[in-house]
Amino acid sequence: MTLRGTRLGAIVGTLLAVVATACSGGGPSGPPPVELLHVSYDATRELFEEVNPRFAAQWARDHGGQSVQVRMSHGGSGRQARSVVDGLEADVVSLGLAFDVDALARQRQLLPASWAERLPNASAPWTSTIVFVVRRGNPKGLRDWPDLVRGDVQVITANPKTSGGARWAYLAAYGFATRHGHAGRRGDEAGTEFVRALFQRVPVLDSGARGSSTTFTRNRLGDVLLTWENEARLLLAANPDDGLEIVMPSESILAEPPVSVVDHSVERHQTRQAAEAYARFLWTPEVQEIAARRFFRPRDPEVLARHAADFPVLTLFTLAETFGSWDDVHRTHFADGALFDRLQRQREAE
Amino acid sequence: MAHRTRERPRGPVAWAVLGVSVVTVAALLLLPLVVVFVEAFREGPARWVSAVSSPDTVSALKLTGLVLALVVPFHLVFGVAAAWLLTRYDFPGKGIVLTLVDLPFAVSPVVSGLLFVLLFGARGFFGPWLIDHGIRIVYAVPGIVLATLFVTLPFVTRELVPLLDAQGREEEEAAASLGAGAMHILFRVTLPRIKWGVLYGGVLCAARAAGEFGAVSVVSGQLRGETVTLPLHVEVRYDEYAFVDAFAVATLLAFSGLATLGFKAWLEERARRAMRTTGESG
Numbered sequence: 001m002t003l004r005g006t007r008l009g010a011i012v013g014t015l016l017a018v019v020a021t022a023c024s025g026g027g028p029s030g031p032p033p034v035e036l037l038h039v040s041y042d043a044t045r046e047l048f049e050e051v052n053p054r055f056a057a058q059w060a061r062d063h064g065g066q067s068v069q070v071r072m073s074h075g076g077s078g079r080q081a082r083s084v085v086d087g088l089e090a091d092v093v094s095l096g097l098a099f100d101v102d103a104l105a106r107q108r109q110l111l112p113a114s115w116a117e118r119l120p121n122a123s124a125p126w127t128s129t130i131v132f133v134v135r136r137g138n139p140k141g142l143r144d145w146p147d148l149v150r151g152d153v154q155v156i157t158a159n160p161k162t163s164g165g166a167r168w169a170y171l172a173a174y175g176f177a178t179r180h181g182h183a184g185r186r187g188d189e190a191g192t193e194f195v196r197a198l199f200q201r202v203p204v205l206d207s208g209a210r211g212s213s214t215t216f217t218r219n220r221l222g223d224v225l226l227t228w229e230n231e232a233r234l235l236l237a238a239n240p241d242d243g244l245e246i247v248m249p250s251e252s253i254l255a256e257p258p259v260s261v262v263d264h265s266v267e268r269h270q271t272r273q274a275a276e277a278y279a280r281f282l283w284t285p286e287v288q289e290i291a292a293r294r295f296f297r298p299r300d301p302e303v304l305a306r307h308a309a310d311f312p313v314l315t316l317f318t319l320a321e322t323f324g325s326w327d328d329v330h331r332t333h334f335a336d337g338a339l340f341d342r343l344q345r346q347r348e349a350e
Numbered sequence: 351m352a353h354r355t356r357e358r359p360r361g362p363v364a365w366a367v368l369g370v371s372v373v374t375v376a377a378l379l380l381l382p383l384v385v386v387f388v389e390a391f392r393e394g395p396a397r398w399v400s401a402v403s404s405p406d407t408v409s410a411l412k413l414t415g416l417v418l419a420l421v422v423p424f425h426l427v428f429g430v431a432a433a434w435l436l437t438r439y440d441f442p443g444k445g446i447v448l449t450l451v452d453l454p455f456a457v458s459p460v461v462s463g464l465l466f467v468l469l470f471g472a473r474g475f476f477g478p479w480l481i482d483h484g485i486r487i488v489y490a491v492p493g494i495v496l497a498t499l500f501v502t503l504p505f506v507t508r509e510l511v512p513l514l515d516a517q518g519r520e521e522e523e524a525a526a527s528l529g530a531g532a533m534h535i536l537f538r539v540t541l542p543r544i545k546w547g548v549l550y551g552g553v554l555c556a557a558r559a560a561g562e563f564g565a566v567s568v569v570s571g572q573l574r575g576e577t578v579t580l581p582l583h584v585e586v587r588y589d590e591y592a593f594v595d596a597f598a599v600a601t602l603l604a605f606s607g608l609a610t611l612g613f614k615a616w617l618e619e620r621a622r623r624a625m626r627t628t629g630e631s632g
Contacts, residue, residue, distance in 0.1 A: 037573070042589060045590055046590070071573055071574065071575075071576065072573070072574045073571055073572045073573045073574065074572060074574075074586075074589075075572050083489060083571055085472070085473065086467050086472055086473060086474070086477075086488065086489075087471045087472030087473075087474075087477055087481060087486075087488055087489060088488075088489040088571045107473075210589040211589075214588070218593075234591070238591040
């Protein structure tokens, strides 16, 4: 009887202990865990898979062992922005272009319009640019932008209305033509004529950068792929047997993919402190190094110097100096019925 | 065995028609299936096992399983009730209801998904109120279940309406005149005669629910390990240049498709036999 009593006591005791542990979240008596939702674009999948555990370790060191879990969502930049506007409660967003972050401020005031000023480098922790990927031995001899609209060259790029990378590619092409002239024209006339000729050579417009990479490599369509520098490097690494080559044009655009805390969400989730620490963490030498190894051009001069061989020097012109603001660019080029739509309709009519 | 003798194709026209059909079936149906399996096992069976047992694949499998477990039983009950209502009662607007049941077949799945974003999104009709009360529909599991419910709505009802129509009301009326209650009639008279139809509709509904991409993709939000169903996971891995993984996960869907086909064939055979026995006894 006493034996049974003790056993019963032990069982009840164990059960209580189990329940108590379960209620406290399973861990030893630490602060409650934090969850962050980070909504990002396609090209950063591999990068943040590596960055997130580092941040969690850093945060735990600084906050008495508190665990932080970063949940990820990836997709085309414009589409991701739209999901956040429609209620995907991202604590942090990192998107392909500032215009998509602006949308969060413009359409639902989820963050202040001055979001870009809150972090260094207009909130872009690294930069990238648009390069060419060509087939083994560069059979068509494509060296620079003017070569792309020569003879029977077929160009692969995504739809600039839906893809951040393709938007940068379109702007790089247009910018190059306005700076150097094209077909005897100058300024915007040259730019318009050049992108018209360029997009006439695009047989399929995928909706995202990853889609057009696959069209180029797996479906073997086209002579040259216009894409992010980091996507190009990843593509070569993923298809080692194809003999693909990267061609750096003489000039391209400085692409600045930004990051921001989403004020509306962090206030609701009470995660501002962790979200801001996460965004700032991207500028640490540790993450800059990871970014450089993933072929994003780091902002940190020391890290950049270490990886100088990976990032050939070319003239990079900025969006601001060539086009003005993203709002101007959108109105002139990508809004419904703007230049890109008109060129597409012209092409269908031909 | 054969009650009717079938002729062999005669003449060049018959052979040409046969040839075109065989080539079409092979090119459009068999070839993609073969490609899926070849690509999935390109790096050997061990690689396939590691791909389908990765944590993200397992969570996608669980989510698709959960969706099936909620959607299929719901539609079995709803489909029987709707078909019963539509064939046994006359009411104003019946034609409209019959047409509405088909609506999910008529609209593109992507539009169905957007519809839920427009209803339950943060800028949607009910969205702001729901979000204020801490209820998440879109970009969460409930949205995925709702979108799947919507696109699979017609299967069971569509299967049962013609069956119930063909059977007529005589036996049920006889049961009623002998004093049977409505529940008794449903379970003892009506359901046993349409059970193969119910199962058949359920199988089609399950196949579509497991494979739905468009509508679910719109409401998912693509949260890794949380709102990514099997078909979405195939796309995710493909976009990550993990082609072997993508095709390995696709084989899971292919297996479930093949199982569905097999089960469907078995059901049809059973239903035919059941029909013959009732035909002989009647």
